[in-house]
Amino acid sequence: MALSKxxxxxxxxxxxxxxxKPQLYVKDFYKCDxxxxxxxxxxxxxxLVKEGELMFWSSGSTTMYARPDRIKNEEARDDAEExxxx
Amino acid sequence: MxxxxxxxxxxLEKGPWxxxxxxxxxxxxxxxxxxxxxxxxxLSYKDRITHWKHGGIVGVFGYGGGIVGRYSDVPxxxxxxxxxxxxxxxxxxxxYYATNKLRGICDLWxxxxxxxxxxxxxxxxxxxxxxxxENLEPLFYDLTHIENQDLGGSGSNLxxxxxxxxxxxxxxxxxxxxxxxxxxxxxxxxxxxxxAFPYKFxxxxxxxxxxxVAAIARSDFAVIGTWKDDIxxxxxxxxxxxxxxxxxxxxxxxxxxxxxxxxxKEVIGLCPTECMWMEGDELKIDNSECTRCMHCINxxxxxxRPGVEQGATICVGAKAPILDGAQFATMxxxxxxxxxxxxxxxxxxxxxxxxxxxxxxxxxxxxxxxxIQRVGLPTFxxxxxxxxxxxxxxxxxxxxxxxWQDEEVPGGFERDVRExxxxxxx
Numbered sequence: 001m002a003l004s005k006x007x008x009x010x011x012x013x014x015x016x017x018x019x020x021k022p023q024l025y026v027k028d029f030y031k032c033d034x035x036x037x038x039x040x041x042x043x044x045x046x047x048l049v050k051e052g053e054l055m056f057w058s059s060g061s062t063t064m065y066a067r068p069d070r071i072k073n074e075e076a077r078d079d080a081e082e083x084x085x086x
Numbered sequence: 087m088x089x090x091x092x093x094x095x096x097x098l099e100k101g102p103w104x105x106x107x108x109x110x111x112x113x114x115x116x117x118x119x120x121x122x123x124x125x126x127x128x129l130s131y132k133d134r135i136t137h138w139k140h141g142g143i144v145g146v147f148g149y150g151g152g153i154v155g156r157y158s159d160v161p162x163x164x165x166x167x168x169x170x171x172x173x174x175x176x177x178x179x180x181x182y183y184a185t186n187k188l189r190g191i192c193d194l195w196x197x198x199x200x201x202x203x204x205x206x207x208x209x210x211x212x213x214x215x216x217x218x219x220e221n222l223e224p225l226f227y228d229l230t231h232i233e234n235q236d237l238g239g240s241g242s243n244l245x246x247x248x249x250x251x252x253x254x255x256x257x258x259x260x261x262x263x264x265x266x267x268x269x270x271x272x273x274x275x276x277x278x279x280x281x282a283f284p285y286k287f288x289x290x291x292x293x294x295x296x297x298x299v300a301a302i303a304r305s306d307f308a309v310i311g312t313w314k315d316d317i318x319x320x321x322x323x324x325x326x327x328x329x330x331x332x333x334x335x336x337x338x339x340x341x342x343x344x345x346x347x348x349x350x351k352e353v354i355g356l357c358p359t360e361c362m363w364m365e366g367d368e369l370k371i372d373n374s375e376c377t378r379c380m381h382c383i384n385x386x387x388x389x390x391r392p393g394v395e396q397g398a399t400i401c402v403g404a405k406a407p408i409l410d411g412a413q414f415a416t417m418x419x420x421x422x423x424x425x426x427x428x429x430x431x432x433x434x435x436x437x438x439x440x441x442x443x444x445x446x447x448x449x450x451x452x453x454x455x456x457x458i459q460r461v462g463l464p465t466f467x468x469x470x471x472x473x474x475x476x477x478x479x480x481x482x483x484x485x486x487x488x489x490w491q492d493e494e495v496p497g498g499f500e501r502d503v504r505e506x507x508x509x510x511x512x
Contacts, residue, residue: 025450026242027284038445039282046280049150056241056281059141060154060172062451063241063281071143 002035008044013053013067022070023057029065089118090125094132110202117201119166119216126164137164144171144219146226150280152237153222169218173199173225174211174238176246176271176278179264180254181206190233198225208304209288210248211238242285244277249291250298258383259293260311260396261424267291269430270437283441284448294392295378301401301415306454307437308401308415309424313393316373317382323389324349324369334385353382397423400436402466403455413455416463417477418470436470443469 003011011032016024029041045065048054054065092107099105107124114120126137142155154172161168175191191212195201200216207213217225229235238246247270250256252263270289271278277287290301293311301308326332327347333340334347349369354362361375362382369389371382378399383390400422401415422432440454448457458466467474492498 025284026281027448027450030446037442039442042280042282042445046150046276049280050148055143056145056150057141057143058145058151058153058155058241058281060240061286063150063243066143 003033005044008033008036008041009048009053012041012044012048016054016065016067016070023064023066025062025064088124089114089121090128092124092128095124095128113201116196119170119200120202122158122164122166123170123200123202123216126158126160126167129160129163138170144222146222146237148279149226149237151240151243151278154240156216167216170200170216171219171222173214173217173222174207174209174240174246175214175229176236176238177206177210177212177248179249179267179271180251181210182254187233187235191229191235194225194228194233198228209238209245210290210299211246237279239278239286242281242283243279243287244274244282245286245288246278247271247274247289247291248299250293252291252293256293257387258296258311258380258392260313260392261293261309261398262426263291263293263309263311265426266309266424266430266433269426270433273429273434283445285451285453287441287444287454289437295380295399296384301404303404303412303414304406305404305415306402307440308404309398309422309433310401311392311424312378312397312399312421314395314397314421315393317371317376317393318391319369319371320389321368324386325367327386327389328367332386332388336387353385356381397421398433400433402440403453403458405453405455407453407456410456410459413459415455416458416480418467419472420475420477439470 002008012029015029015032019028026042026045027038029045030036030038032041045054049056049065052068055068055071057064057066057071088111095107098107110120110124114124130137137159138156139159140154140156142157144155145151145153152174154174156170156172158164158167158170191214192201192203195203195214198217198221199214202215204213204215226237229237247267249263249267250259252259252261252265254264267289276282287307288305289307289309290299290305291309292299292301295310295312297308297310301310323332327334328349330347334352349364354364358379358381359375359377361372363370373393383392398421399417400419402418404413404415406412419436422436424430425432444454444457447461448454452460463478463480464474467478492500
């Protein structure tokens with residue numbers, strides 16, 4: 001039986017928090033509930049982005065999802081590099 | 087005064103053609119960061135490697151596409167292009183703009199970005215090249231509120247649909263490409279602005295098999311106009327061409343003297359299915375053999391026209407990946423009605439069949455054409471509920487095995503093993 005939307009959201013957040021790599025493809029979330037249709041998972045993932053629980057990471061050709069506290073943008077990374085030896 | 091020496095790039099200004107290097111130098115007079123583009127490109131030419139890195143978390147709120155993050159890997163050397171993001175704008179169907187719209191967009195881009203544009207990117211979008219992360223939200227606000235202009239698609243989204251001029255200017259268009267393109271753009275707003283798929287997905291719409299938007303080469307779902315019945319022939323105009331009264335190809339090749347028009351050599355002899363011949367001074371066509379290549383119609387536009395029962399052929403799965411090589415889309419549905427009165431529901435039905443299947447079966451970063459290659463066309467045709475026809479066959483089979491499905495075998499594959507053993511005792 002498919003999970004409720006709230007249960008699915010919780011499972012997806014847990015997956016994004018515990019996965020070894022910070023960025024996940026939308027397909028990686030399918031395993032959170034094999035009974036839920038891929039389009040529904042996609043809609044829930046985008047809802048989580050709206051709520052600030054996930055954020056998009058895009059290479060330009062592919063888009064992935066990540067927990068905001070697990071990835072840095074390039075500007076922040078450049079700043080961190082610059083202050084590494086301070 | 088140039089900020090960087092660019093001897094290699096300067097070579098590109100010497101030819102008779104317009105030069106992007108000259109354009110960038112002119113733009114640098116008001117946008118000094120353009121010197122750093124030239125400097126970094128010169129360095130790339132020397133090092134023979136790109137100094138751009140792309141991707142990241144840049145974007146505007148609520149959108150999962152339309153902005154492509156771009157950064158320099160030598161930011162200290164070229165601080166003007168340390169962050170140099172690309173913005174994709176959804177183009178109007180057929181790329182018809184009013185000039186005040188273009189001026190408005192350019193003014194906003196002078197204000198928030200480098201002023202450099204690319205009209206148009208290969209997906210079709212108007213591409214604005216080079217801005218910083220902090221300028222993205224104000225630019226997006228002004229684009230949407232002042233110019234009523236939306237972003238296009240990028241990443242694992244549906245890319246901005248694009249189409250040819252269609253019935254607005256072309257007598258050969260077999261359906262209203264702009265109407266279909268606009269309808270699907272509005273219908274699939276969520277898929278354009280938020281990632282939905284294992285990888286990118288592109289629609290392109292061509293009104294006839296001349297395929298002016300190269301839908302068959304560039305899109306996952308190509309809708310190419312065609313006709314079901316016979317090519318319309320005006321025999322008097324055929325005679326006119328033969329007698330040299332009309333220039334062939336609408337005069338497109340009249341810059342050189344090619345000699346007198348020869349219908350046998352230039353039309354009949356070039357028909358790929360050899361389905362044309364002359365009977366006296368009348369042109370005959372075996373339409374059942376016609377492959378809709380458009381060559382004869384292109385050569386003699388006054389004499390020949392597409393038939394009247396018009397619709398589109400659906401081809402699926404073009405791609406150009408680096409490892410596997412480019413692949414044209416495969417003809418999947420030979421003829422589909424394109425009907426605006428029911429909001430193109432036949433087309434929508436086919437699209438969603440593909441998406442539902444590909445979202446489940448497609449691997450990460452696998453275009454639908456690659457998924458079809460992996461599972462085989464017969465499996466894909468079953469998904470699409472299309473009966474195989476000879477035109478689906480690319481080449482004679484090399485695999486000697488025939489795989490039958492349960493329902494194709496009388497009695498199926500179910501059997502009573504005990505009963506079998508009674509008859510075939512070991």
